[in-house]
Amino acid sequence: MSISYTGIWPVAPTPFHEDGSLDEGGMKRVLDLMIDQGVDGICILANFSEQFLITDDERRTLTRLCLEHVAGRVPVIVTISHYATPIVVARAQEAKDLGAAIVMMMPPYHGALMKGTAEQTFEQFRQVGEVGIPIMLQDAPLSGVDLPVPLLVRMAREIEMLKLFKIECPQAAAKLRALIAAGGEAIEGPFDGEEAITLLADLDAGCTGTMTSAMIPDLIGPVVKDFLAGNRQAAFDGYARVLPAVNHENRQCGFRSAKAAMVEGGVIGSAFCRHPIAPLHPDTHGMLMELLRPLDPLVLRWGK
Template identity: 60%
Template structure:
């Protein structure tokens, strides 16, 4: 990458056949559908990709399929999070060797009882920094790990590749603003997540990109681009238009929303999620699809 990434960088869902097997062709179709929606990059193997239900072999397969199929059309960000630093480093090396543009990682944690201290967190990111591929820090409540601004700013200043930060913790806007103030130009990518539910506040704080699900990036990207282009009224109007679906996905559906819409539109053959996750209720699904149809989502007609 010659310029810092901006815009929308959605997480690609991992499609499964109805019997739970990885749908390899479906993965290719997911990537094509996202690219057709005008995304600025694609993230794979993230939490919204159900990385926590994939075997090591499936993970390697999906990374290879994704990087080979995208073939440089847009940058691909590969999630490499793991508690053990050795595995994180090996994953970073593999992603770099296969042409990934960036890796994303959460701080090391394993449940509530196994969390690294600040030096351990720094050391793990430093080990990946040495691989020589841009690194994005994912600051998400799922880990239960506190990443204070001074630690993030230190990593931004001292670790050459650690320049991107996805902040999706409570009060994300204040944290983004504090990080930008503390680390300045060392922060190339102050980003948000959480399906863009806090996007306007985060843009006010200096956010330059959002990592949502793949549900409807073609509608969320204009919010970011209008704002960055100086048209805040247009950004606000577009955000208001998207808010009902953003809220329903964020509060009622989670990662299942994207897969359900993609299956409805023929992008993939099944919206299966692996046990112990459950399919959403028909009530929740009906509301999701009604909201999706109101916005005439690309994914609803892409495969038909």
């Protein structure tokens, strides 16, 4: 599969039944919805998939289920982050063997005090690179690991399979601009994240793709395409239309928003999140629906 590192590559949520067990049928419906939303790729087992609340056995089940069900319709990114390098390497090999197009990983960290150094981070990514599958580096505040631009450029130049960089740190546009300027052709796929809350600035800085949630990629994707095609005003207008919903998701709901919208649209049966994640407050949920309905996104009508 020839892959263009551009467009919208959302994170698939992981649906659960009300008793907390995996909803495998719902997972397939989520993937089908996302493909119908016109996504360019799908990411699974990421933070917005609640990967920190999923067992190792469930990871294996979901990796196989998702890759078999998508069946090459779009490329799939499998998130493999872990503090232990041998575990990350094993996850990368499993993802490759099952047909993943890309793996995504944060630098090694475990809590607030166990963080990989620059050399430890480089070495973990180097070892994953030897598996022979393209890598997306996720630069997210959650890890707490400092990833300065010179380190990222060195990694891009010396680790052949490190091709994509998802930058979602504070002032992401400034870092994207500096990374692209310093790394040149070694930065094959500069992406942003964080539900596209800084999308226009990041596109202006040179990013070629975005990793949002699966809530409204059918409405955000055209913003990316318009901007990259030079249709700036169309991109501005499209983004202004969705920004209140994006802001509410980013600041109030997090990964619970996509599930709430999918329940509303009959995609999945439950918005359950495992403890200690609390359900959305009814008022927060209500405003989310108020903001989404005028946009008429596919998620609200796909399953009806």
